[in-house]
Amino acid sequence: MYADNYHGDNSTFEQNYRCYPVSFIEKAHLEKGDKVIMPPSALDRLAYLQIDYPMLFELINPSTGKLTHCGVLEFIADEGIIYLPYWMMENMLLQEGDIVRVKNASLSKGTYVKLQPHTKDFLDVSNPKAILEKTLRSYSCLTSGDTIMVAYNNKKFYIDIVETKPSSAICIIETDCEVDFAPPLDYKEPEKPVKSTLQNKRSLEVDEEPEKKIPRFSPFTGSGKRLDGKGLAQPVVPISSPVLKQHSPENASGNNGSNVSSTSNGRKSGKLVFGSKTEDASNGKLKTTSKESNQEPPQKEEEPKFQAFTGKKYSLKG
Template identity: 55%
Template sequence: MFQFGRMFPTMPSGRNFSETYRCYSVTMLGDRDDVERGGKIIMPPSALDKLTRLHIQYPMLFKMTNRKQNRETHCGVLEFVADEGRIYIPYWMMKNLLLQEGDLIQVDNVSLPIATFAKFQPQHTDFLDISNPKAVLENALRSFACLTVEDLIEFKYNDKMYELRVLETKPGRAVSIIECDMNVDFAPPLGYKEPERVMPHAQEPNKMEEEDIEPDCDSFQVFKGRGNRLDGKTKGLDTPDKPILNVPPKRGIPNYNYKKNTITFIRTSRRVENGAQSPEDKMFEAFSGEGQSLRKTKTKSRK
């Protein structure tokens, strides 16, 4: 049977893609960091030909199974350029599947639910040095297509490799993370210990009162230094220092009546303790002093 708009004849529905390949790491292809730092594999062209004849659901997702070790994981596909009978996968995926170069692996196409939640556990405390781990992880997961519980994924950030264990995924043990809105949570890294809380000891009342009276040595104090005499004597300088209260300096009051291009002299008045007005409180008068003469005036004598 042929359908309109299809190049290849369709196969009966209900058939799945299931093949066995020789598995090799991506390093066999040369410098392919785009594959090594992600969760997608490279398959042969014959796999694409078979997939196009089946009723598969896009995006193409696969389950890889190592029957000898009873290990499995899920992945996507990046290219169909591998040699016939071979597939190339990231090295971290080979470690999860306990595979060696050239081992047989079974590949089946699957349909996975869209991820809504995932929980990861960093494998080293260095992960705590990342300022925004969620943003870094979001950028790293763009090269992945699936997440499987108990997988140990790797990604590179600032020329350093980080490993994360997938502890939990929802709504299933294997989920698709392509074009999804997923909530992320982190478990404490391996080897991480909570810092011990130091409880303050109860202080005696006398010591607390003394601390309240004594000024804080670390805080700012006005005129805290000592004076020195030019003749080297220490007379009057050996008196014990008195505690200086830490009073914040008073701020001046701005002159709101200031006019541009003018100078204002502010004179302060002082009050005498007995209530009398000091000479400085009198109104200022120009040239109000008394004159003095250098030549003495002659007094007329009376006869």
């Protein structure tokens, strides 16, 4: 009855069917894989063509050109009808009762697949790798550009097949396949903290501040002290002061290069004087007096010199 609907040569299976979701025959568990339900006549034709196992097929939407690949689980569908997982119908933009073309395919063993979850919630699962491995056991093949569904804990996670190697469609039955993950579609990189304009302005002002000048060393600018603890007769004049410069030998003129000015007390200006010498009118000697006090400091008493045989006499008689 359906023999006239087969196309191609004697080694190729190709047939048009009307598609419906697997939930129509109470096989909703097939939503977790890529297996389809085909009519018994398809099995007869495949057996006649001696198609090797596992049987893999290429599904094409004639109106849009969308295609994917799948495996087959049973041959119990009504003639002219094929039952597909609903996620597969969504990928191919198929509605209930639309025509889909089915063609047998031979796919190479997969070596690499790159997956991209739609939401980052899938990465929050306790062990996403183990869940993914368990889910892919229900799949026969993967096609680049498809979106598969992973069910876990009453939630449905959709994952895009970004890339497959060595071809755009691979068989994953009994093969070791490297799996890589791309960032989820809703993932956003954390923004780097941006400093406020005020903080940037302050940092620039700090950078532009001139370096503080280091004070230069000036010799003989300290303060003087007397050994007896009394105050100084006159303040110590720094060398760099104009007073010393005026009386310095370099700036002096006249009288063999020396210019000495007398002060009211007879001292030479520009010198540090701790005391002055005055002449004693009585004995004509010079004695040192302090500016603060005119009293002569007490002189030490001279110790008597030793003279031999100058002691007292004593008689033995008593």
